[in-house]
Amino acid sequence: MSKSSKNKTGVNGIEKRVILTALLVSCLGMGLIAYSTWGMGITIADCVPNSKIFERGSVKKLAEKNYEIHFLASMWAFEPSRVTVPAGSSLDLFVISKDVTHGFNIIGTNVNMMVEPAVVNEARVHFEHPGTYTIVCHEYCGVGHQAMNAVIEVSDSAQDISADGLPASESSASANTLPGKAIMDQKGCLACHSVDGTVSVGPSFKGLWGTKAELTDGTSPTVDAAYVKDMIESPGKKVVKGFPPVMPKLPVSDEEFGQIIEYLKALR
C-alpha cells in the first residue's frame, strides 16, 4: 500500500461523532428490547427444570378457561393433533420431542419454540377471539417434516377443552390390545399413519379397511389384504392421491402381516 501524507494524527473528528452516534443507536436498540421484555411482558424460551419431562401428550383444566396442554412432538405428528378451547382461554403449553428436533410455531401468535428431546420448552398464550390456529413444525425433522402440523380451534360454542389424537381417545379400546398394534408401533408405521382419523404423512388407518383407495395412477382398488401386502412390499409403486411417495420399505414376516390385517380390520 502506498503511503500518503499524514494530514492528522488524531482520530478524524467526523469519525469520532459517527462512533458516538453508532453507540447511541446501539443503546437505543438495547433500551427498546428491554422495554419489550419488561414493559410489554414478552418472554422467550427459558430453562424448564428436568422434573417437568413427560412422555405422552395430555390436556388438563387448571381453572375456568385456563388449561395446561402437553404436546408430544414426534416424527411426524403432534400429540394431541387438534385441541378445541373456548374463546377467552389462557393456555400453558409444554412441549417435548420423542425423537429429533422439531419446531412449534402457532401462526398468528407470539408462540414460537424449538422442540427438543430430553428437555421441555414452555410458553403461555391467550386466545381472545374464535378462530383456527395452525401449529407448524418449522424445523426439518426428516422425510415427513412438511406434513407435521396440528390445530388449536378457538370456539365460541365450546364449553370446555377437548382434544383429538391423544392416547386415550384412540378408536376402540379392544383394538388397542391387538398384537398388530404393537407391531405397527415398533416398525414405525404409526408415525405416519394415525389410528384416530388424523391425516398425517400417510392416510389414517381408522376406517380404512374395505374402502376404495384413490391412487395417483387413476385406479381405485379396494383396501384388502392383497392391497396392503402390495403397499408394504413395494412402497412407492402405487401412491394414494394427496400424499407424498415417501414410504420406506420395511421387512414384515407372514405372521406379522396377519396380525397387521387383524388390527386394520378392528379399526373399521
Next chain:
Amino acid sequence: MEQQKALRAVIVAELLVPLLLLIFGIYHGVLQVMYRAGVIHASSVAGIDYYQGLTAHGVINALVLTTLFAVALGHAMVAQELELPISVGGAALSLAVMLIGAVMAAAMIFAGKATVLYTFYPPLKASPFFYIGLSLFIVGSWIPLYTWIPPYLRWRKANPGKKTPLAVVGIFTTFIVWQIATLPVAFEVLVLLVPWSMGWTPGVNVVLSRTLFWFFGHPLVYFWLLPTYTLYYTMLPRLAGGKLYSDFAARFSFFAFIVLSSPLGLHHQFADPGISSNWKGLHTVLTLLVVVPSLVTAFTLSASLEHGARSKGGAGLFGWWRKLPHFDREKWLFPYLFLGLVIFIFGGITGIVNASYAMNGVIHNTAWLPAHFHLTVGGPVFLAILGMSLYLITGLLNKRVVMPALAIAVPYIWMTGTFLFSGGLFAGGLRGEPRRTNLGLTYLNPQSPSFRPDWQITTHFALIGGCIMALAVLVYFAVLISSLVGARECSAAPFSMPMSEPLHDEDIAAVRNFTPWVAAAVLAVVLAYYPPLNDIMKSHFKPVPGYRPDSPIALKAGE
C-alpha cells in the same frame, strides 16, 4: 506474487472449483423455489430429494464457496501487500486437505447418507464420513493463517514504525475470527458427533451440540462478510475515483469485529429450551454492540464514495451519486461491490430484527430467515465473490474480461432477483411460512388437507426472484467462460489489485497491534460462554440416540 507461479495456480484452483460446484448449488436453488411455490408436488426430482438438495445447496454455497474464496483472496492480498513470498507448500497442502474433505462430504450428501442439512442438528444422524469430511475441510482452512504469520513477522521487522497494510489487517481479521469460531464446532464434530455416529457412544447431548454449533454459526456470518469488507475498504474507494475516508475507521472496525464476532451465538437460540433467558439477554446486548462497527463501516464507505464522486465533479446533496462509475466498462467490478452495499442495507436491518430477543418470536425459523441471509451472504458476499473471482482469475491468467457490459449487468440482475425473492420470503415468513420445508407436497398442494392458499402469492414472488437470480449466474458464467477461452493478453503491466489511499491517515496506537484485540476477544468469549455452557453441563440432559431422516425408529449403537 508475480514470481510465485505455483501460488497463482493454487489461487485459480481455489476460485474455479467452488464456481464449478456452484452450478449444482444454483440448480437446486431454482428447484427449491419451484417446490416451495407448489410448481412441483414431489419429494424428489431427477433422483435428488428436496432435503438432500437443500443440504448440498447450503454446504456448497455457504461453506465451500465462501471459505475457498476467503483463502484464495487471502493468499493474493497477503502476498501482494507484504511483497514477500508465502509458502506455496502450505497453500497447496491447505487446498488438498480442503478438497479431500469437501469431496467426502459431497459424496455422502449425494449418496443420500447425509440428508441432515448444513446445520446437521443431532439427533438426526449422518454417515461418519460426512462429519469427518466437514472437519477436514475446516482443518484445511486453518493452515493459511499460519503460513502468512512468518512472512508478516519478517515484514514487521523490516518495516519498523510502518502501519500494517490495511488489506493484511482485513485478511488476518477474517482468519482470526475463523480460528476462534471453528474451535467449538470442531469440538462438537470430533468429540460429540463422530464417536456417536461411529456407534462408540450411545447418545448425544442435544442442547450442548446446538450451543456449540451456534457458537460457530454466528461468527461464521462475519467470516463470510469480512473478505467483502476488506474489498470495500481497500478497493471500492479507488474504483469510485476517490480515497478511503478514514484509515482509522477501517482498522477500528476490523479490530472490533475480532472482539465482537464470537460472544453472541445464543441469539440464534432464543427459541431453544434448556438455556436461561438471562444468558440469551447477555448475548443480545453483545449482538447490538456489533451495530457499532457496522454503522461506522456504512458511514466510512459512503463518505469514501462521496469523496470519489465529488472529486470527479459530483455535486448536490445526492446528485453526486451520478458521478460514480456505475456503467464504466473499464471498472466493471464497481457495481459488484456497490450494489452489494445497497442490498446489505436491507440485510443489516432485518438482521437487527432477528437479533432483537422478543421480536425474534415473530419470525423465528420462518421463511423470513432465508430472506434475510440471501441479502447478506447471498447479497454483498456473493456479488463480491463473483466479481472478485472474475477479476482474479482473468488477472492471474493474463486474460481480458470479454463482454464487460454483460459483466456489469450481472449484479443488477442479481439484485433485482434477490429483492423479489427475499421480498416474497419476508412476507411469507410474517404469514408463518416455515423455512426448510418442501411446501409443494403439503402446504402448497391443493390436494393436501394442510393446503394454505394464503402462502401462494408470497411463494410465487420467491419463485420469480429465484429464477432471475439463476439468470444472473448464467450470464456470469457466459462472461467467465468466454473470457477464459479468449486469447491471452500480452499486457506489460503485471497483475495487481489497486489499493485505495486514505484521505485521513490517522496514526492511532490502539489499532496498531493485533495482540490486545485478540486477547480481548478470548476474554469476551470466556465471559459470554462460560455461564451458559456451565449451566448446560450441570443440567445433565439425557443423551439421545440417533435417527435417520426416513425412520422414526431410534438407531441402535453402530447403526
